[in-house]
Amino acid sequence: MSAEPLDRPIEALAPELHAGRLSPVALVEAALDRIRRHDEMLKSFVQVSQSALDDAREAAREIRQGRWKGPLHGVPIAIKDNYLTRDMPTKAGTAVPDITFPMKDSHAVAQLRAAGAIVIGKTRLHEFAWGTVTPPTRNPWDLERVPGGSSGGSAAAVMAGLASAALGSDTGGSIRIPASLCGTVGLKPTFGRIGRSGIVPHSWSLDHAGPLTRTVGDAALLLRALSGPDPGDPSCQDRLVPDYTAALGQSLQGLRIGVCRNHFFGRNQVVVAEAIETAIGDLASIGATIRDFEVPNLEYGLGAIFAIELSSSTAYHDASLRAGLTAQFEPDVRTLVEMGRLVTGPDYLKAEQFRRVLIQDFHEAFEDLDAIVTPTTPLTAWAHDATTVEIAGGPESVLAASWRLTYPFNLTGLPAISIPCGFDRDGLPIGMQITAKPFDEAMALRVAHAYEQSHDWWTRRPQL
Amino acid sequence: MTAPKAGASLNPYRDVLGLEVTPERLEENLAAFSDILVELRKLRNLNLTDVHPAVVFDPTGGTCDEETER
Numbered sequence: 001m002s003a004e005p006l007d008r009p010i011e012a013l014a015p016e017l018h019a020g021r022l023s024p025v026a027l028v029e030a031a032l033d034r035i036r037r038h039d040e041m042l043k044s045f046v047q048v049s050q051s052a053l054d055d056a057r058e059a060a061r062e063i064r065q066g067r068w069k070g071p072l073h074g075v076p077i078a079i080k081d082n083y084l085t086r087d088m089p090t091k092a093g094t095a096v097p098d099i100t101f102p103m104k105d106s107h108a109v110a111q112l113r114a115a116g117a118i119v120i121g122k123t124r125l126h127e128f129a130w131g132t133v134t135p136p137t138r139n140p141w142d143l144e145r146v147p148g149g150s151s152g153g154s155a156a157a158v159m160a161g162l163a164s165a166a167l168g169s170d171t172g173g174s175i176r177i178p179a180s181l182c183g184t185v186g187l188k189p190t191f192g193r194i195g196r197s198g199i200v201p202h203s204w205s206l207d208h209a210g211p212l213t214r215t216v217g218d219a220a221l222l223l224r225a226l227s228g229p230d231p232g233d234p235s236c237q238d239r240l241v242p243d244y245t246a247a248l249g250q251s252l253q254g255l256r257i258g259v260c261r262n263h264f265f266g267r268n269q270v271v272v273a274e275a276i277e278t279a280i281g282d283l284a285s286i287g288a289t290i291r292d293f294e295v296p297n298l299e300y301g302l303g304a305i306f307a308i309e310l311s312s313s314t315a316y317h318d319a320s321l322r323a324g325l326t327a328q329f330e331p332d333v334r335t336l337v338e339m340g341r342l343v344t345g346p347d348y349l350k351a352e353q354f355r356r357v358l359i360q361d362f363h364e365a366f367e368d369l370d371a372i373v374t375p376t377t378p379l380t381a382w383a384h385d386a387t388t389v390e391i392a393g394g395p396e397s398v399l400a401a402s403w404r405l406t407y408p409f410n411l412t413g414l415p416a417i418s419i420p421c422g423f424d425r426d427g428l429p430i431g432m433q434i435t436a437k438p439f440d441e442a443m444a445l446r447v448a449h450a451y452e453q454s455h456d457w458w459t460r461r462p463q464l
Numbered sequence: 465m466t467a468p469k470a471g472a473s474l475n476p477y478r479d480v481l482g483l484e485v486t487p488e489r490l491e492e493n494l495a496a497f498s499d500i501l502v503e504l505r506k507l508r509n510l511n512l513t514d515v516h517p518a519v520v521f522d523p524t525g526g527t528c529d530e531e532t533e534r
Contacts, residue, residue, distance in 0.1 A: 205519060234525070300510060303503030310500070322484075335496050341483035342497050343504070350507055352517035359518065400499075 006030050006076075006161040007461060011217040013164065014071035017063065024063070024074025024118065027164075028056035031076040031120050035162050038464050043137045044147075044156040046081050047088045048121040055118045062116070071221050073116030078163035080154050081122040082129055083109050083209075084198040088119075092200040093127040093150070096328045099320065106198025107230040108167060108209050115225040120163050123153030127333045129169055129202040130313065132177050132402040135384075139182060140462040141428050145381035148178030148402070154212045155182035160464055165213045165222055169199055171206045172305060173377075173406025176418040179212055180376035180431025183420045183460070185448070186212045187219045190439045191413030192237040194223075195230020203312035205235070205352075206305070206410045215458055216419060216449040220244035223441060239439060247442035248449045253287035255370045257447065263298040264374035264405050267392045275422035275430045276375045279451065283373065286454055288447070291369060295361045298408060300354055305407045307343050307351035314340025359412050366437050371447045374405055376418040376431030405433060415441045419448045420457040429457075 005013060005027055016022035032052065039045050049055075059074040079085060082092040083106040090101040109119065126134045126149040134152025139145040140160040147156040151168030155178030158166050168175040170188040179186025187210045194209040201207060211222035224245075229238035259265075259280060265273070284290050317337045320326050326334050365372070378401050379389055388395040409416040414435050421432035432451070436443035452458055477483045477490055485493065 234522075300507050303500075303505075303507035306500045306503055307507065335493060338483060338485060338489065339493050339497050339500070341477075341481045342493065347504055347507070349517055350510070350512060352519050353512040353515040354507060354510065355518035356515050357512065 004030070004161070006034060006164065009215040009218045010071060010075050010164050010213070010221055011215065013075060017074045018068055020063065024056040024059040025053065027074060028052050028076050028118055028120065031163055034160070035121065038160055039162060041138065041143065041464070042140060042156050042160055042162075044123055044153040044160065044162060045078070045121045046091065046124050046153070049088060049119055051087050052076065052118050052120050059116055059118060069114075069116035070225070072112065072225055075117050075164045076120040077112055077117045078120050078123045078154055078157045078166040079109055080125055080151050080166065080168050082125055082169055082200040083167055084200075085109055085119060085122065088122050090122070090200065093125040093129070094329065096320075096325050098325060101200060104198065107195040107232060108199070108226050111226050111228070112167075117225070123151070123157050123166055125153060126150035127330045128200065128313070128317070129171060129174055130333045130336055132173070132399060134178070139381045139428075140464060141183065142381065142426065144383055145428065146181065146384055148181035148377075148381065150174040151212065152178045155179055155184050155186070158182070158184045158212050158214065159462065161461070165211055165218055168210060168212050169202070170208045170210060170410065171202045171309060172410050173403040175208070175210045175212060176376050176406045176416060176431070176433060177402055179418040181381040181429065183429030183457070184212050184214065185216055185219050185458075186210070186418045187223060187441070188409065188416050189223060189227070189441050190415045192235050193239075193415070193439065193441065194226045195228070195233040195236040197230050197232025201316050203309045206309060206312070208410070216417070216445055216452050217245065217248055219417065220248060220445050242442055244442055244445055247446040250446050250450070251287055252283065252447060252450045255288045255447065256368060257283055257288045257290055258365060258369040258372040259290060259292050260295055260365075260372060260374060261292050262294040262296065263301075263408070267396075267401075267404070268375055268378040269380065269389075269391055269424075271424040272375050272378060272380065272430050276373070276432060279421040279432050280373060282454060283447070283451060286450055293365055293369075295358070295365065297354075297357055297361050301358065301408050301411055304351035304354045304358075305411055307347045310336065310340035311343040311348045312340075313337055314343075355411050358408070362412050362414060370436070371443055372435040373447075374433045374435070376405060376433040377402055378404060380424045380426070380428040380430060409435055414438060415444050417444045417448050419452055421451070421455075422457065423460070
């Protein structure tokens with residue numbers, strides 16, 4: 001692993017910053033320099049903050065004066081450009097000039113600033129957080145491949161070391177898919193754990209805010225800073241926020257890890273299937289008991305998430321639709337937003353009824369389990385121009401395949417984290433998804449950390 | 465000669481569903497929707513009569529304070 005500060009996790013940087021051995025100014029200058037050198041190629045940022053260096057100088061002054069705000073103090077963090085920010089305009093990935101958003105901090109960004117983090121810039125997303133490609137952002141492991149989406153800019157920036165961490169949003173997998181394809185950690189917490197006010201909505205009951213980081217420990221640090229009540233988000237719950245780092249380093253001895261053998265297995269690239277089976281074996285070897293189970297009702301999930309996501313997105317964009325602005329959207333997003341009109345009211349409510357069934361199914365599964373392990377995506381990063389891939393002996397649309405293993409946990413709202421668990425023959429990362437009970441992010445982090453520490457995947461970096 | 469029924473003049477996409485697009489766009493939308501419809505049909509065939517939707521109505525709008533709760 002490189003000794004450059006931006007190649008080190010926040011959990012390693014924080015003691016250096018606190019002790020004054022590393023300056024926030026030097027860290028932010030290094031991030032800005034790396035963005036200058038690499039982002040013309042990666043295209044992960046849409047804006048770089050003009051005030052980041054001033055903010056770093058202020059952080060340095062505060063730390064010198066003994067006003068330490070915690071482990072994120074002075075750390076450069078990138079923000080997906082669907083989170084409102086007071087100092088940079090938000091575009092949510094759209095080029096439509098008539099669509100604008102207020103210049104104020106979203107709840108999550110305000111939480112990060114209060115924890116002392118330095119907002120280094122805004123990252124690119126698939127327009128309005130639809131889609132899993134994020135054009136024209138490139139995957140740092142292979143510039144001819146997609147980074148995933150919709151938080152593709154955030155994942156590419158973190159893996160390339162242009163920021164120590166980033167924020168993403170996840171409606172059907174948009175944190176975990178790019179995390180899997182770029183080899184970062186990506187955490188979608190329980191629905192209601194992190195307030196979403198000031199994030200441009202995509203689908204109110206499916207949208208989640210969360211971090212993309214180098215390590216599981218860093219995800220724990222950001223989750224703590226981001227969690228807590230948000231008066232502007234009716235779905236955000238005012239629950240006790242634990243010190244998630246306390247879960248790290250705990251043994252897996254006696255834990256029961258479930259493997260849902262239907263839906264999540266059988267239609268994955270061979271290299272992904274092999275890596276996950278190896279990882280499951282590794283979890284057993286470090287103390288976990290593995291139990292197979294099935295959730296047959298998952299076969300209805302795709303219709304349910306389509307009904308909710310399409311109708312919600314169309315409702316949100318209704319004014320733009322009626323004003324004719326959607327004609328200026330990217331062709332794929334325009335079609336999706338228009339198509340939502342074809343989903344009927346009964347379809348939508350049937351989907352919400354089905355959600356309760358699926359939540360109950362997983363509730364019952366968790367009576368005998370502590371966590372569930374699946375692949376994050378059935379495939380590794382695909383070529384920019386690919387629309388289909390060969391999976392399990394047949395062609396499949398990359399868009400259909402890419403979110404198949406992630407959207408069930410948007411329907412159920414369960415916490416889910418993606419961590420790297422290997423690389424394919426082309427050197428592309430493979431992701432493993434770990435899910436836990438509602439509001440038990442600590443368990444997902446515990447299992448993820450135990451696996452992470454038993455391998456060196458997280459130390460690997462792409463050559464830029 | 466009988467008068468045409470009022471419903472006969474309604475366009476199912478434009479008037480009923482509110483999808484105001486050109487005929488060409490409508491064709492594109494319907495073609496793209498056909499795969500989704502396969503999944504929606506599975507959902508429509510489920511009997512969920514006795515299941516309450518996951519979305520729960522809250523008459524307080526999440527704004528209830530201690531005084532109004534007394």
